[in-house]
Structure formats: C-alpha cells, structure tokens
Ligand SMILES: NC(=O)C1=CN([C@@H]2O[C@H](COP(=O)(O)OP(=O)(O)OC[C@H]3O[C@@H](n4cnc5c(N)ncnc54)[C@H](O)[C@@H]3O)[C@@H](O)[C@H]2O)C=CC1
C-alpha cells in the first residue's frame with residue numbers, strides 16, 4: 001500500500017527509487033489495471049531513468065493518519081516524479097493540506113436561502129451534489145491539483161474519479177489512501193491512471209456529471225466538446241501568457257523578486273506565470289542588471305537537495321520544446337541575457353536529466369513567438385513600455401487571461417490597472433501566491449470556473465428550490 005512506497009523514502013536519494021505498487025485506487029484499495037497492456041515508462045526528470053511502468057488502459061466499468069505527517073515523504077515522491085525542487089514540493093503539499101482543511105470546514109457551512117412568499121407560503125434553496133465528478137490533472141502540480149479538485153468536490157457531497165497526468169502518476173493514489181484513513185467511504189475518491197484514451201472514456205461516461213480539467217488549451221477544448229454532448233458541467237484551468245507590469249515608481253527590489261517568482265517556480269512550468277514582463281523604460285537598465293544577476297545565481301541541480309532552487313523539466317521532448325522557443329526567439333531578434341541552454345550538473349547520476357539554465361530574454365517585441373505563446377519553461381521575456389494606457393492595451397492583447405501582476409507604489413494606479421487587465425487574477429506588488437481562500441481561474445481562453453475560495457462550492461453543487469404552500473391550491477380550472 002502507500003506505506004510500501006513511502007517506507008523506501010527515508011534513505012531515498014535521486015536515482016534510487018523504483019515504484020512497483022499499483023497506482024489505481026478503486027473501491028477503497030490500490031488495484032492493478034484490468035488490462036495490463038500498453039505499458040509506458042515514467043521517467044525521473046533529474047536522471048532520465050525509468051522508475052515506473054504505467055499501464056495506460058483502464059477498463060473498469062462498473063483514526064486518520066494526517067497528510068501533514070506524510071508531508072515530507074509525499075514531497076520526495078513528487079520531486080522524483082516531477083523534477084521540481086524539494087523546497088517547492090513541500091510548499092505544494094502544504095497548500096494541498098490547507099485546501100483539504102479549508103473545504104472540510106466549509107462543508108458544514110453549505111447553506112441555502114429562505115424566501116418568504118405571499119400568503120405565508122415560502123421557498124427555500126438547497127445546495128445538492130452533482131454526482132460523480134471527474135478530475136483530470138496536469139503534471140506540473142500533481143498532488144496539489146488532485147487536492148484542489150477533490151477537496152471541494154467531496155465537501156459538496158460528490159464522488160470524484162481523478163486521472164493524473166501519465167507523466168506524474170505516483171502521488172494521487174496516496175491522497176486516496178489519506179482520504180480513506182480519514183474516513184472517506186470507499187469509492188468516493190478513486191484514482192484511474194491513463195492518458196488521452198482514459199480521459200476520453202471518463203469525459204464521455206454517461207454517469208459523469210462534471211469534469212474539472214487542468215491542462216493545455218487544445219485538450220481543454222476537447223474536454224469541453226465531449227462534455228457538451230452529455231450536457232456535463234465543466235471547469236477548465238488552461239494555459240496562460242500572463243503580463244507582469246513594473247512601473248518606475250515600484251520598489252525595485254520587490255519587483256525583481258516578483259519577476260523571479262512569476263517565471264521560475266517549478267522550472268517555469270506554471271500556467272499562471274507572468275512571462276511577459278513589461279518594464280517602464282526609465283528603470284529598464286537597473287531592472288535588467290538585478291534580474292539577470294539573481295537569475296544567474298539560481299542553483300540548478302539535484303531537486304532532492306535542500307540547496308537546489310531549480311530542478312529538472314518534466315521530460316526530454318518538453319525540454320527540447322522549451323529550448324526550441326529560445327532558439328526561435330534569438331532568430332526573431334531577442335537577446336539572451338542569461339541561460340536558455342541545456343544544463344548538465346556535475347553529479348554523474350544527473351547527466352541525462354532534463355535540466356536547463358533559467359533564461360532572461362531582452363529586446364523582445366510583442367509579435368515574437370516567445371512573447372505570444374505559452375513556453376511553459378524557465379524563460380522570461382522582458383518588454384519595455386512608456387505609458388500606463390499603452391501597457392494595459394499591450395498586456396490585454398492576448399487570447400489568454402489567466403493572471404496578471406502590477407508593481408507600483410501608486411495605490412490608485414494599482415487598482416486602476418487591476419480593473420483594466422483582462423485576467424482572472426491580478427497580483428498587486430507580489431506574484432504567484434496561492435492562498436486557498438482566494439478563487440483561482442481564467443478569463444478568455446485560459447478557461448472558466450474557479451478553484452479555491454468559497455465560490456468553488458458553486459461549481460461542485462447544484463441548487464434545488466423547494467416551494468412550500470401553507471394554504472389552499474389556487475385552482476384555475
Ligand atoms: N494549465 C496548466 O497548468 C498546464 C498546461 N500545460 C500545457 O500543455 C502542454 C502539453 O502538456 P500535456 O501534459 O500534453 O497537456 P494536456 O492538456 O494534453 O494534458 C493534461 C491532462 O489531460 C489529459 N488528456 C490528454 N488528452 C485528453 C483527452 N483527449 N481527453 C481527456 N483528457 C485528456 C492528459 O492525460 C493529462 O492528464 C504543456 O507544454 C503546457 O504548455 C501542461 C500542463 C499543465
């Protein structure tokens with residue numbers, strides 16, 4: 001069971017862990033897939049070695065041990081599977097735990113409304129579950145995404161079948177076991193492994209009432225299309241190309257920190273990253289000097305070491321894709337101020353890992369591919385601007401709308417810019433913090449629906465109106 005995986009962890013170091021336990025969770029226990037075919041290797045990003053064989057087809061039809069106690073072990077597994085640094089993985093597990101606590105608390109606060117009607121009649125509303133919800137996760141925050149989707153779903157009385165990304169199948173099943181230990185009835189939270197085919201089966205299943213998806217825009221469109229056929233509700237957390245606007249009156253030190261937070265968490269593989277960094281021309285030289293100095297100082301390497309600040313990208317094709325964006329940016333006239341190359345750590349066991357040096361691009365223009373498309377890697381594009389009006393117009397000139405940020409000491413400007421930016425979140429004088437109390441989700445092609453915050457209850461429940469007559473029926477016939 002989970003212990004089997006978790007018990008190997010105390011002595012674990014990068015390159016030593018092999019996972020052999022089944023990773024599907026059905027009817028209260030780990031189970032092997034019914035058809036053991038199409039096994040695909042899952043690679044450890046830091047070493048490039050296979051550490052698990054995942055069967056992609058699932059044909060099944062038909063006193064709590066706190067998460068906080070398992071925190072470090074889950075974080076280590078997350079690192080081995082995803083490649084992010086242990087420092088970040090621990091934060092991710094904490095956020096997952098806070099999310100579960102938050103919605104467990106909100107469960108008892110679900111309430112309807114009482115409406116008085118003429119003649120003593122009245123009506124009330126009830127929040128009821130939707131039924132079976134499907135969660136489809138991405139590989140950048142495997143455990144956290146499973147928690148963000150399942151916690152509100154279960155709090156509202158639904159069941160959830162969760163499908164992790166086939167690149168990061170390892171930790172969702174541990175969440176299932178934690179729920180079981182906490183008393184969640186068998187079958188209420190299941191984990192099904194697989195890729196597009198499994199995701200399609202889940203989205204098309206007639207007994208599924210809702211799909212909550214995190215991933216790319218093209219796949220999100222397919223999920224929406226399939227769900228539409230069954231009139232299923234959908235939450236879509238898709239990609240982004242978010243603007244971060246830095247005005248000359250900012251606290252420069254904080255703005256630089258914010259730009260790093262906006263670009264380099266999880267090796268830059270974060271949907272809400274502020275990858276278009278607009279800097280007011282007057283402070284461009286100081287900003288670039290400081291941001292480059294700090295970017296060069298980011299320690300890339302073994303993600304299980306406490307000192308490491310940036311680990312490995314998710315897989316080889318993705319690393320090549322990100323490096324390809326940098327090459328294309330150069331061809332289109334961008335200047336690489338630092339990084340943007342494959343990085344080979346000195347530790348021999350990491351030579352085949354998917355590491356790259358974090359990159360800052362200068363001389364960028366709005367029409368460049370690196371400025372228009374989601375790179376999903378550690379690549380920051382810096383763009384100069386003159387006026388507030390101009391920068392807001394340029395910031396909004398994108399089909400995405402997930403997040404945005406502004407650094408300024410002018411409080412009126414900060415709120416005006418926040419109002420005018422077309423994005424689901426605007427950070428003022430910070431970036432990429434994820435308090436569970438705060439709704440998270442997109443505008444435009446970054447999706448719709450929300451995760452986190454009280455409002456998410458509305459996306460995992462339906463409202464029933466009960467009308468009560470206290471007198472005689474008024475009969476027209
Ligand atoms: N919004 C975000 O947080 C994320 C965005 N991305 C973006 O997407 C790009 C591609 O990454 P992928 O992992 O291939 O993303 P993807 O969007 O294809 O996959 C996300 C999830 O959807 C599942 N899936 C794939 N095809 C499906 C289908 N037809 N029906 C139902 N489920 C399906 C996958 O198995 C995975 O669990 C990345 O390079 C990045 O730009 C990737 C991960 C997270």
Ligand SMILES: NCCCC(=O)O
Pocket residue numbers: 140141145214269270271272434
């Ligand atoms: N902690 C932020 C998660 C955002 C994302 O899913 O990419």
